Amino acid sequence: MNQAQEILRIAARGDGVTADGQHVAGAVPGDVLAADGTLQFGPRHQSPPCKHFANCGGCQLQHADDVALAQFVSERVTYAAEGQSIVAAKVAPAHLSPPRSRRRATFHAMRRGAQVLIGYREGRSHKLVDLSECHVLRPELFSLVAPLRELLQLWEGRLAADIELALIDQGVACGIKGIRAVGLSQTEALLDFARDNDLARLSLDDGLGPETVWEPEPATMTLGGVPVAFPAGAFLQATEDGERALVGAAKEWLAGITPVADLFSGLGTFALSLAGPSKVLAAEASRDAHLACQSAARRSGKPVFPQHRDLFRNPLTAEDLSKFGAVLLDPPRAGARDQILQIAQSSIPRVVYISCNPASWAKDAKTLVEAGFLLDEVRPVGQFRWSTHVELASLFTRT
Known part of the structure; x- marks a missing residue:
């Protein structure tokens, strides 16, 4: 490369693109790729709000301001x-x-040593990012991450679970795939978790389909002004x-x-x-x-x-x-x-x-x-x- 080139657009996977087709990771329109290969930030480049950005695979464009994002x-x-x-x-x-408006999400959970990790996977990787903040989810959903970590500590040994959350009429519907309750202590812990966090529904799926553990009243989602029954895992x-x-x-x-x-x-x-x-x-x-x-x-x-x-x-x-x-x-x-x-x-x-x-x-x-x-x-x-x-x-x- 003999001269500096401006980033003109963002490609489908999130890289910035120059006029001659070079893809530059972490670049947005208005940035400049210098002759020595360094990236000079332009007016459309912003500081990512979340500390997990660049590792967490949930977001690819937090470095783009609203103008660049809309483009x-x-x-x-x-x-x-x-x-x-x-x-x-x-x-x-x-x-x-x-920001903080997404009302459904699927987290992954796993055990690493004595810790339970909950979050998203890194981009193009199976490595799990243990979330301590999230700037896209509704607060009602993210507030359940810490209680979920505490709950899943009771499942000893290998842990590989998916957690589906959705904000519906009655609150948060939570579905956990990959675990089952064994014994009175785990069953009581699930009920305590659902009650203490005012869940709309809690269901478990150990491979045979979701089974409701807690649902104080029928779970619904209002669509077009009409309350509609909300099946577990529904779109x-x-x-x-x-x-x-x-x-x-x-x-x-x-x-x-x-x-x-x-x-x-x-x-x-x-x-x-x-x-x-x-x-x-x-x-x-x-x-x-x-x-x-x-x-x-x-x-x-x-x-x-x-x-x-x-x-x-x-x-x-x-x-x-x-x-x-x-x-x-x-x-x-x-x-x-x-x-x-x-x-x-x-x-x-x-x-x-x-x-x-x-x-x-x-x-x-x-x-x-x-x-x-x-x-x-x-x-x-x-x-x-x-x-x-x-x-x-x-x-x-x-x-």
């Missing part, structure tokens, strides 16, 4: 689209969820703020349209928000989520019609879809290739596609565009603050 979130979406020769008519400013949007952004986009784009098909509907995050006056079909493969949505719809009286259906093996056909005024889909990270092919072959005029993976979304978007759809708008959403994980809401239309 990254937007470019993850637009570059994915451009890679499939797609340009959106409108790209909204990136929406970033604030929940990472932040309430991010959920509002995604649902808000869907409601805006689908206002006045009925009926609507909500595919990969989960517990009914979108269906229950869109229903009334719209009629909504809610198709979901997970039996627990389907039954929870079905029960909530019946109790609320909202015109949501849940259908237990594996859309990967049995997608709605083009003929079925042509009966709807619009379709909304929120598939897993792999996308929805077979379902998208049916949408492309249908006569449906409007598609709202919510995605947690810009790469798979862009491939599906290409299929829609080749079928005559236009990408009217895309809204990038950074729910996983300081992470390279990016989500989006998008609107496709055709005449």
